[in-house]
Amino acid sequence: MTSRIDVSIEHRNVPEPPGKHPNTCPSCSSHYRDDELEAALWVCPHCGHHFTMRARARIASLADEGTFVEEAADLRSEDPLDFFDLRPYTERLAEAEMKTGLGEAMLIGQGIIDGNPAELAVMDFAFMGGSMGSVVGEKFSRACDSAAQRGVPLVSVTASGGARMQEGILSLMQLPKTVCAVEDLHDTGQPMISVMSHPTTAGVLASFASLGDVIVAEPGALLAFTGPRVVQQTTREKLPDDFGLAEQNLRFGHIDAIVPRPELKAYVAQLLRLFSRSGD
Amino acid sequence: MTSRIDVSIEHRNVPEPPGKHPNTCPSCSSHYRDDELEAALWVCPHCGHHFTMRARARIASLADEGTFVEEAADLRSEDPLDFFDLRPYTERLAEAEMKTGLGEAMLIGQGIIDGNPAELAVMDFAFMGGSMGSVVGEKFSRACDSAAQRGVPLVSVTASGGARMQEGILSLMQLPKTVCAVEDLHDTGQPMISVMSHPTTAGVLASFASLGDVIVAEPGALLAFTGPRVVQQTTREKLPDDFGLAEQNLRFGHIDAIVPRPELKAYVAQLLRLFSRSGD
Amino acid sequence: MATDHELRLRERLARLRNLNLLGGARVSGELEKLQRQLERIQAAPTDEEIWRSVELARHQDRPYTLDYVNRLFDDWVELHGDRGRADDHALVIGLGRFNGRTVAVVGNQKGRDIKERTDRNFGMAYPEGYRKAMRLMELADLHKFPLVSLIDIPGAYPGVAAEQHGQGGQIARSQALMSRLQVPIVCCVIGEGGSGGAIATAVADRVLMQEHAIYTVISPEGCAAILWRDAAQAKKAAAAFKPDALHCLELGVIDGIVPEPEGGAHTNPDEAARLLGESLRESLEELESIAPEDLKRRRRAKFRSLGVYA
């Protein structure tokens, strides 16, 4: 066996350096109470830094009040590989559910966005780093079907470190699974608006998230297949300052726009109006 | 009016520096008699330089003996603009026909290549620099139809400095015209093999020549939309040594292969076999 | 600033309007009819008039794509990038609401000041720009949005990187893609329609030109440099190859002429936009009843008919 480049490419990109309080702004070090950040859509009122946003808060910020109807809420991961690293997968799952109050790293359901009916598929980074296992793949796939059946667009909001390693190769299979689901949706003529929030990396970036008819990112979001740490470790290259960030992705032509969170709902609603068939 | 970048982008790329005898190899300065070069397929026996090859010689080198049946031989250019530069267009046309024995810069017709029936569309640089006017466009377009009707592939061999300026905007319209013809051919399931010889530039490169299912170039051929002289004059950039040459195009992913002329017939025949529907 | 020349031009165009050729920017798809009408026009544009159009088409205050977009399309969202390597600012793409329905828009974009001109490379797209346009075309086809293409490009960019990135091939593929689309496509040359850079996004069901736009196979300067061996003979070259709208109409290369305000589009951008909007609306309405497969077939047949030979 010869020496070879290490190719550990999927990798969870931790959004904030560990140790700091989650409500301390990593950009300007201002500190906030939960309710302050909640009121500001988790955007630092001082410097504009976009904190990672939880899935339910995200839905509340996009869907008109009281319109969201969750779907497939009961789906839960199995442990097809009997996976055990330092702890069993089942234990990690239970802990994640306890901690987040969510059954998985994605919520899907029907909602109305500024008067425009849509299907929503929203990820939550707090649930095992937003990693994509069988349930995330299945939920996204069902969201596509629900959108197709009701003849409405799909709006996805991603936040993911990549694959769910504990599901092994089945995790990789969620890439083609979600890709095929988007293609089935497209065949019915419905669009997908992809909103990439921090971080959208690895398997999620390399599948459905990149297939949006329009791709919008939040400011400062890391959007990379391989995160900066692994790239640096592997290639010893000097990385550009904005390596993998939304701003770089825009410059390189990968995304359509960077939209600050307070303007996101109006922006998405405008797109939904433009894509609506009825022409109203 | 502000000062502006000069955008004289179409441009005849003269294949050999003027003044030298045409049978003197521009690469190694060996000199040959016509019959010597003819016997060597107009490839320098000393250094391998590929001389520009006349259309009838090209057809003889590709089609099995006696199989070529020319089509649309009677088409002649009109002078829709009453074009006059230093001399009238009509005079230039008459002179070109006298000099080359050809009615236009392209010959088309049916032929058999190593047993494989095909349609041929072959350009001749000696006729007004292989420029593409209405007749070249129409002939190419008819070649596509002939291939479609007979259910055979099209093999094009290009050698062109670009647009026929004397036909003004009609010359530019030969780009979409030939592109649409290729698309109509493709809709019938027939392929086009594009052989690019020196030089294939400007309007011909930016239309049908680039739409080959497989694109083959001859060694050392200049394949560029804008030739090196104009690029240098306009941008003052230092040009790479192999700027625009087939070798650079291969490296940058624009073409499939560089095939020396003596191997070209066998190579094209192999492709024709692979593309043949019957599977034989 | 209406010169004698402009007045004469207006007069001739007024006559043309009476012929119902350009009245209210009327566009006729029937080439034969147009040609019969043109035969009745005695005076072809003079060399001076042709050169005046070259100057107006390049006028630094002439409205550019975004000037029209902002006036004509509601709910405009500009999209960005070729989804590969770059976001070419010499070409803008986006979606907007026009005449009550969503259209996809692609347009060449020049810059106003030095900085913007550099950023937009004087309106000359790189190969990445054509890819960006193709990305929009595919979006339009998938969602059945009519495509509006505004042309204003001096020519494809003569640079090392543009060649290395496959300029010729991308221009060819953009045309090929347009020939496959099953949605209505209306194109208008709003300034310079320069060579391969222009045709890359001009394979439309209806091709229009503004009154003072020019549509050329090569810049007058480039033509003069080659044929007269003197770029200063540009005026002579323009007179010889006739890039003006009337000649293009006469040759069947375009389907209609969009009138400009007195003195040229730059004198009254609002009015220029209104006139352009009328022509686009009329063209799109003509096309919307045609079956998608027919659109494609007719589009190809139209371009395959262009050329004069015996």
Added chain:
Amino acid sequence: MATDHELRLRERLARLRNLNLLGGARVSGELEKLQRQLERIQAAPTDEEIWRSVELARHQDRPYTLDYVNRLFDDWVELHGDRGRADDHALVIGLGRFNGRTVAVVGNQKGRDIKERTDRNFGMAYPEGYRKAMRLMELADLHKFPLVSLIDIPGAYPGVAAEQHGQGGQIARSQALMSRLQVPIVCCVIGEGGSGGAIATAVADRVLMQEHAIYTVISPEGCAAILWRDAAQAKKAAAAFKPDALHCLELGVIDGIVPEPEGGAHTNPDEAARLLGESLRESLEELESIAPEDLKRRRRAKFRSLGVYA
């Protein structure tokens, strides 16, 4: 050089062959049947056996794509380039004659010596490589050539330029394109099927793995580095996420296993090629009678069914 380990492995595989699961490289598309058969297999691969496959899949003498191509396809013509920016040597494409008809072939390609390894970037494609693959797929679809995809890639390349050129998006789009093709697609993992780099060209109607190939969501070293915080625990990681062919078959991720010669493919490349050829032939024959639209529909349905949840 057949070790004790290898002998045990051969023995177990001989048993599997008796179950008619792999006999003559038989491939069954019926997942249920396969799973019933698998239930009868008492012994799952041991941790040692899994690691042995990791080693064999990466063996420096293992046959690569071109080794199979040269043995299996007549009239082979390698094509080049993404028709845009580059010709990525980490991935080869071409046309060849197989079983009497023309097929399009795409395959990852590693290098043999230092120079070739560098030239082929250790088999790791850049985004341009995925574009090159897509170009071939479009050619195959247009001309109705079945597509054969051979997978042997450690993983997508972790480099600055790869990110700047949009690696994630290209991998997504390559999968999307495969899900739209209307020609039969057969894929075989012939060495390492590493993560996004592998799946980019693996959306096939029939997905096969060679007996000692591995198919992974992340390299064992990468997994160990993240979960155990120690890349040296790679063997433990491999045992946990089970990248071997039998487990992949059991999970329904692949449709069949292609036997290798005694001791691994590298011990007898001719025989390995013969066995691979048999499996490809069988798969293509199964698929050729299916209507194009059905192929596409079933392919999508198959991938959409993958996953285990409650």
